[in-house]
Amino acid sequence: MTDNLENESEDLPEQIAIRMAKREKLNDLSDAYPVSLPLTHTISEVRAEFPDLEIDAVTGKKVAIAGRVVFARNTGKLCFATLQAGDGERIQAMVSLDKVGEENLELYKELVDLGDHLFVDGEVITSKRGELSILVESWKMAAKTIRPLPNLHNELSEEFRVRHRYIDLIVRDRAREVVKIRSQVMQSLRNTFANDLYLEVETPMLQSMHGGASARPFKTHMNAFDMELFLRIAPELYLKRAVVGGIERVFEINRNFRNEGADSTHSPEFAMLEAYQAYGDYSTMAELTQKLIQNAAQDVFGTQVVALDGGEENDLSGEWDRVSMFESLSSAAGQEITPETPMAELKKIADKVDIEIDHPLHGKYVEELWEHFVKPGLKKPTFVMDFPVDTSPLTRDHRDKKGVVEKWDLYIRGYEQATGYSELVDPVIQRERFVAQAALAKTGDPEAMKLDEEFLKALEFGMPPSGGMGMGIDRLLMSLTGLGIRETILFPLVK
RNA sequence: GGGCCUCUAGCUCAGUUGGUUAGAGCAACGGACUUUUAAUCCGUGGGUCGUGGGUUCGAUUCCCACGGGGCCUACCA
Numbered sequence: 001m002t003d004n005l006e007n008e009s010e011d012l013p014e015q016i017a018i019r020m021a022k023r024e025k026l027n028d029l030s031d032a033y034p035v036s037l038p039l040t041h042t043i044s045e046v047r048a049e050f051p052d053l054e055i056d057a058v059t060g061k062k063v064a065i066a067g068r069v070v071f072a073r074n075t076g077k078l079c080f081a082t083l084q085a086g087d088g089e090r091i092q093a094m095v096s097l098d099k100v101g102e103e104n105l106e107l108y109k110e111l112v113d114l115g116d117h118l119f120v121d122g123e124v125i126t127s128k129r130g131e132l133s134i135l136v137e138s139w140k141m142a143a144k145t146i147r148p149l150p151n152l153h154n155e156l157s158e159e160f161r162v163r164h165r166y167i168d169l170i171v172r173d174r175a176r177e178v179v180k181i182r183s184q185v186m187q188s189l190r191n192t193f194a195n196d197l198y199l200e201v202e203t204p205m206l207q208s209m210h211g212g213a214s215a216r217p218f219k220t221h222m223n224a225f226d227m228e229l230f231l232r233i234a235p236e237l238y239l240k241r242a243v244v245g246g247i248e249r250v251f252e253i254n255r256n257f258r259n260e261g262a263d264s265t266h267s268p269e270f271a272m273l274e275a276y277q278a279y280g281d282y283s284t285m286a287e288l289t290q291k292l293i294q295n296a297a298q299d300v301f302g303t304q305v306v307a308l309d310g311g312e313e314n315d316l317s318g319e320w321d322r323v324s325m326f327e328s329l330s331s332a333a334g335q336e337i338t339p340e341t342p343m344a345e346l347k348k349i350a351d352k353v354d355i356e357i358d359h360p361l362h363g364k365y366v367e368e369l370w371e372h373f374v375k376p377g378l379k380k381p382t383f384v385m386d387f388p389v390d391t392s393p394l395t396r397d398h399r400d401k402k403g404v405v406e407k408w409d410l411y412i413r414g415y416e417q418a419t420g421y422s423e424l425v426d427p428v429i430q431r432e433r434f435v436a437q438a439a440l441a442k443t444g445d446p447e448a449m450k451l452d453e454e455f456l457k458a459l460e461f462g463m464p465p466s467g468g469m470g471m472g473i474d475r476l477l478m479s480l481t482g483l484g485i486r487e488t489i490l491f492p493l494v495k
Numbered sequence: 496g497g498g499c500c501u502c503u504a505g506c507u508c509a510g511u512u513g514g515u516u517a518g519a520g521c522a523a524c525g526g527a528c529u530u531u532u533a534a535u536c537c538g539u540g541g542g543u544c545g546u547g548g549g550u551u552c553g554a555u556u557c558c559c560a561c562g563g564g565g566c567c568u569a570c571c572a
Contacts, residue, residue: 014541015505015523056530071533078529096529114522128530147505151521153533154507159564167506215571260571270572356569416572472572495563 015148022111023144029107032144037119040064043085046124047132055130063134064121066142067091068170069114070152079108080133083118088176092133093120099137108139115149117142162486163494174309179490181300182477186253188299189273192292198249198275203238205231205255211452212236212394215258218268231257236394236468237455239276240423243466244458248278253473264484265415268493271473276423280467282406285420286383289410289469290320293381293417297480308482314413315380316479322383325370326404332373337366339388339403363388375414383408383420394433396424410471412479418471425466427459 026032041049041063050059067083070090074080077097084090095108099122112118122137150156152171161168161175168175190200208227210217212234220229235252242250256272273292277284297304297316304317330337333349339362346365350357357368366388374384386404389397395405399422406422424430434451477488486492 013505018523071531073531073534074528075531075534076528078531080531080534082532092532094530098529127532129532131530131532133530148522150506151533152506153521156506157564160506213572256572258571261569266570266572272572419572470572475572 016146019113019144019146019148022113023146026111026141026144030140032141034119034140034142037066037140037142038064038121039066039119040121043067043083043089043091044087046091046134047089050124050132053126053130053132055126056128057126059124061124062121062137063124064119065091065134066117066119069112069116069118070149070171072112072114074109077105079105081112081118083120084170088173092127092131093118093122093136093139094125094127094133095120095136095139099135100139104139111141112139113145113148115145115147117145162492165491178477178481178483178487181481182488182490184300185296185477185480186473188296189253189292191299192295193249193251193275196249196288198251198277199247201239201242201247201250201252202254203232203235203242203252205257207232209452211455213256216260218257218259233258234272234470235274236470237452239274239468240463240466241455241458243276243278244461244463248464249276251275262493264486265475265478267474267485267489270485270489272470273473273476274468274470276466276468278464278466281422281465282385282408282420282467285467285469286320286322286408286410288467289418289420289471290381292471293412293476293479296476300480306480310482312482314479314482316412320381320383320410322385322408324386325366325384325388326386328374328384329366329370332377333369337369339366361388361390363391367391375411378411378414381410381412381417383410392421394421394424394430396422396426415475417475417479418469420467420469423463423466423468425459425463427456430459431456 023032043065046063046065049061053059065083067085067090069081070084071082072079079095081093081095082090083093095105097105100108119140119142120134120136120138122135125133125135127133150160150167150171156168156171161172165175169179193200206220206222206229208229210230210233212232213236215233217230217233220231221227222229233256235254235256239250239252251274253271253273255269257269259268260266262268275285275288277288280288294304294316297306301307305313305315308314326338335349337346337349343362343365346362346369347357349369350365353372355368355372357365359365359368370384378384385408386398386401387395387407387409389395389403389405392405392407395407398404398406408420409416410418410420424433434456438451474485474488477483478485481488
């Protein structure tokens, strides 16, 4: 592909060279890119005003509209063009010899291509086949296109869509629809929070110390302070500072960055929602999460049983199941597994089902086994409650059960959708767990956290008992649409 | 990271068991056509077959390396 249009014209692909020449001629005659156009209507407005005209009708109504030419059918003295607005609405323009005259008709045929933005004004009529049309009295180039549009009769390849999303948006209804759905979902989430009196904040994305999750960060460098900075892997430690400061219901929707694998469910930058509520706990947050998702489905689709892209349905209605991690694992594995079950016993089970686990933590074994035995069977939205203590260093011990913390993961259609906690607010225990993590970091675990002294100091000023939750926005869109993550992100990272 | 597959015209794809001039549809160009709906009809042009190297009389085809993409697999949300 030629990326530089300043090359000699003979180096350009044929179609681009021809369009460049047309652009020149338009500029000579008037302007290929006029600064403004005297529009009177949008295409949707015209359609809304004349929904049911008879065949071959005239209205006497003059309108001036613009749209991108997506189909063109030229006969000798009458030309048809299908004009498309940004929202996908289309209308037909008819350019006829007796309305515009010979010169303008010839210029139209010579200079207007598929893909161009065209301005027309004229009377609203219907054609002899009943198609709602503008009978053009004058036309004007609104913006000349230099590159040809892909053909509209084949699906674009996945790669082409992702690399040239702007073209995808022009030619594919579903692409436009997903952008709209995503925007409406965001609006709905914010409405649900607002109704619960939450405040939205924005916390640092450039951090001198990355924390709040276990993941490898992206590193960068700040020249002015000559310091190493990290792109955040989570906003948690700052949102908790906000709670300490008295912002008792707080949430943030923003990007996290994780320097790890990319596949159909993981993007290196992804939109994250986190929320904290003083005097709530993990149960409160489970209710909130269910409400956020059900409201989003209801607000955007008008139903909590959403239709997915592949033809399946995703039933998000009703009260969602809550199962205990250890209990569901025990019954699936056919033997009692508790936080006291010896490592040797866990290893024996892992060996028996042929999964390899190389990790020093007891809880890691439990989670791996759970993912093997229980996770594949989860279809309905399900909160998996009460995780092992040693894999959740920022979480509070369970109020009744020994060896587990008050944490849940929400699974929808078999993958992790959200997570929630009763937050650990005891500064002494938090420090102990951080120190243990830092020790792990020294042994080479690149995901372990460093000591965030300022965060610990904040806890020492007293954080009220709180619930917290986090949810991947891109994954929420996946649950609501059935699309892959690269289709829910408008411009996903490509190499 | 490991394994397998893939890259051909602006777009979507055929094809070449190594052999003259690499095809189709849409798009483009020239012509005909005043009611088309992916308009139709006649004609024409457009390609360093991802990049570099090798084998060969001859490579788009076979081999190697590199780059892009996909799927499976391992890890993270």
